[in-house]
Amino acid sequence: MINVAETCVGTRALGDGLRSVVWVQGCPFHCRGCIAPQWIPFRPARRVEPAALAAELLADPRVTGLTLSGGEPMEQASGLAAMVRAARAERELSVICFTGHRLAELSGRPGAAGLLAELDVLIDGRYVRSRDDDRGLRGSDNQRVHHLTGRLAGSAAALEAGPRGAELRMRGDGTALLVGVPPRALADGLGALAKETA
Numbered sequence: 001m002i003n004v005a006e007t008c009v010g011t012r013a014l015g016d017g018l019r020s021v022v023w024v025q026g027c028p029f030h031c032r033g034c035i036a037p038q039w040i041p042f043r044p045a046r047r048v049e050p051a052a053l054a055a056e057l058l059a060d061p062r063v064t065g066l067t068l069s070g071g072e073p074m075e076q077a078s079g080l081a082a083m084v085r086a087a088r089a090e091r092e093l094s095v096i097c098f099t100g101h102r103l104a105e106l107s108g109r110p111g112a113a114g115l116l117a118e119l120d121v122l123i124d125g126r127y128v129r130s131r132d133d134d135r136g137l138r139g140s141d142n143q144r145v146h147h148l149t150g151r152l153a154g155s156a157a158a159l160e161a162g163p164r165g166a167e168l169r170m171r172g173d174g175t176a177l178l179v180g181v182p183p184r185a186l187a188d189g190l191g192a193l194a195k196e197t198a
């Protein structure tokens, strides 16, 4: 079972083409300025079987990629690897994954090799607000974009340094979900708004 914080089917804000995203619940890192602090605590959220999550993420037939984020995907590496395998049994897909770990630190970590084997791109390292240069899909310039296959080689420049984008999705309960790595001005504005309304 995968402990899922949130999903989004069909976005252009988190990588090449039209993608679906899963954010997992729970992260051992507490990066200052994390855009998703509500997904840091290790607590039960929505528990979903890998095959059911794959079906959910592929609900839009136009989706050509998955993005795994969080929270910390490597905390649930085996379940996510099973989900990607189930999704790829249905459709050819590219897969991008964020992690706060460095790639070199993942050696020997339970489940990590299995998930890494399914990834096309790993964006690694913790978010460092003072090094957020407002470029690319990585949140700050200490993070690295690793192409583990050549599938997304054509998007290398955009992933590394392209313009950022973000989408606001309305949930059924009237709350909004921010999808993407937002430009700093937007993140700062939303942070200020959140403080005002708290």
Ligand code: SF4
Pocket: 027, 028, 029, 030, 031, 034, 035, 036, 037, 040, 070, 071, 072, 099, 100, 125, 126, 127
């Ligand atoms: S690793 Fe990512 S999810 Fe975890 S605290 Fe840092 S920015 Fe947030």
